[in-house]
Amino acid sequence: MIRSIDVKSTEAAKIYNYLSNTVTPRPIAFVSTINKNGNKNLSPFSFFNVFSVNPPILVFSPVRRVRNNTSKHTLDNIKEVKECVISLVSEEIAQQVSLSSCDFEANVNEFKKAGFTEVESDLITPSRVKESPVNFECKVNDVIELGAEGGAGSLVLCEVLKIHIDENILTKKQIDPFKLKIVSRLGANWYGKTTKESLYEITKPISKIGMGIDNLPEKIRTSKILTGNELAILASAKKVPSKKEFSLRNNKNTTEKHILAKDFLIQGKTEEAWQILL
Numbered sequence: 001m002i003r004s005i006d007v008k009s010t011e012a013a014k015i016y017n018y019l020s021n022t023v024t025p026r027p028i029a030f031v032s033t034i035n036k037n038g039n040k041n042l043s044p045f046s047f048f049n050v051f052s053v054n055p056p057i058l059v060f061s062p063v064r065r066v067r068n069n070t071s072k073h074t075l076d077n078i079k080e081v082k083e084c085v086i087s088l089v090s091e092e093i094a095q096q097v098s099l100s101s102c103d104f105e106a107n108v109n110e111f112k113k114a115g116f117t118e119v120e121s122d123l124i125t126p127s128r129v130k131e132s133p134v135n136f137e138c139k140v141n142d143v144i145e146l147g148a149e150g151g152a153g154s155l156v157l158c159e160v161l162k163i164h165i166d167e168n169i170l171t172k173k174q175i176d177p178f179k180l181k182i183v184s185r186l187g188a189n190w191y192g193k194t195t196k197e198s199l200y201e202i203t204k205p206i207s208k209i210g211m212g213i214d215n216l217p218e219k220i221r222t223s224k225i226l227t228g229n230e231l232a233i234l235a236s237a238k239k240v241p242s243k244k245e246f247s248l249r250n251n252k253n254t255t256e257k258h259i260l261a262k263d264f265l266i267q268g269k270t271e272e273a274w275q276i277l278l
């Protein structure tokens with residue numbers, strides 16, 4: 001059974017729940033801003049991502065509070081001083097980040113409330129966060145308001161001017177996801193960690209164009225045993241590989257072959273899977 005929700009006749013708080021609990025996991029922007037009186041603010045936003053590389057653009061979205069249709073101080077500050085530092089959130093600081101998200105008064109500095117160390121930025125006025133592994137100094141190019149009601153987001157388009165990376169998260173000069181330990185936002189009170197057990201690689205068929213599932217031999221494509229994921233691994237090959245000598249003496253029936261191939265695919269042995277299937 002599928003539950004289908006008519007958005008127009010459903011209250012915003014419920015839609016917020018459906019969206020924020022399903023569009024997951026989301027990265028978290030920890031945003032440092034300042035207003036024209038010099039009041040500092042630091043708050044997390046998981047409606048966030050990277051949208052351009054040249055120019056380098058990050059976008060996050062403070063949403064108008066559903067309960068009273070007020071705007072977030074972060075947005076108010078950005079309208080006064082069009083700059084921000086976006087810091088990334090690692091496991092080590094996730095609880096402090098959550099604490100900083102309380103509805104403190106506008107003149108409260110969340111650096112102090114949540115125990116973070118302010119570091120002066122090189123190019124902009126808002127401070128960066130010493131404890132974060134990556135800090136982006138940004139100028140705000142545009143704010144796109146998506147509505148005026150409670151729940152309406154405002155897209156804050158941030159151009160990255162300078163990037164600060166803690167060298168402790170590097171392995172052979174590359175960002176190491178297991179050292180970065182980035183935290184993601186899931187639904188309700190759930191957060192995700194970046195652990196070896198939770199990550200796996202999917203080799204991108206970048207140097208060759210995969211043949212596609214529609215070009216797999218029919219017997220494979222219509223398999224009752226191989227899943228869509230497994231067919232996709234096979235279909236990432238440029239063309240159906242040629243049969244090798246040793247696989248000619250294979251007297252298994254189709255079901256047995258598909259079960260064996262599935263086993264090879266689970267082990268990451270694509271070539272062996274193909275040879276069994278041919």
Ligand SMILES: Cc1cc2nc3c(=O)[nH]c(=O)nc-3n(C[C@H](O)[C@H](O)[C@H](O)COP(=O)(O)O)c2cc1C
Pocket residue numbers: 028041042043044045046047048061062063064071072073074075097098100101102103104185
């Ligand atoms: C991990 C996390 C992610 C959040 N993401 C968002 C978001 O994307 N948009 C939003 O409006 N509020 C988000 N919030 C809530 C704000 O951080 C919270 O409303 C905060 O008080 C805003 O602070 P400000 O009014 O000082 O800007 C998030 C809170 C947490 C803990």
